[in-house]
Amino acid sequence: AQKVTQAQTEISVVEKEDVTLDCVYETRDTTYYLFWYKQPPSGELVFLIRRNSFDEQNEISGRYSWNFQKSTSSFNFTITASQVVDSAVYFCALRSRRANSKLTFGKGITLSVRP
């Protein structure tokens, strides 16, 4: 069975602050994918990143960075110098690399960035 835990439910920061969204996962599969999605108030899911389980390199994309630690089964997401437009619900998700596997979502973290 797969499980994704996003222990933080709501985070509120002031613009320009850095914020880290935590994600811890459980899986019995040895190969899998991890994802982060953003869901703004409009509702549409925006794909942010996919990470292979065998690739533990951290990734940076502009103000976004991801820290994958296989030893602690965590895939944390940091937004540097947050902006009001970053306000959204962020979902971490997990999927096995087996064919026809399903995507398992965490409960999501609501991030509010105040001006």
Place this chain on the structure above:
Amino acid sequence: GAVVSQHPSWVICKSGTSVKIECRSLDFQATTMFWYRQFPKQSLMLMATSNEGSKATYEQGVEKDKFLINHASLTLSTLTVTSAHPEDSSFYICSARPGGQALTEQYFGPGTRLTVT
């Protein structure tokens, strides 16, 4: 990137009526499509997985007679909510996975907000 559309984006219907939601992959062929349901302030819940040309596989607790899914072509899947009731009001999201590439990410539609009065 790949685009998935949904129609309508929102719909209001009366209790007891049926409503159909369409999901299309616009620039790729999707052998597998997924339907999710999302209640306010909650996560996405997978309702069913449909493969083109075959019957959908429903998740435990999802009534297959109430939520009819048809995946008649490689670019179109439909979800019909039959005899809708107010508790069916929710945000329905479809997702499509390109054919022959089981290891790729899924592409999500923009969602359909259903309100049953």
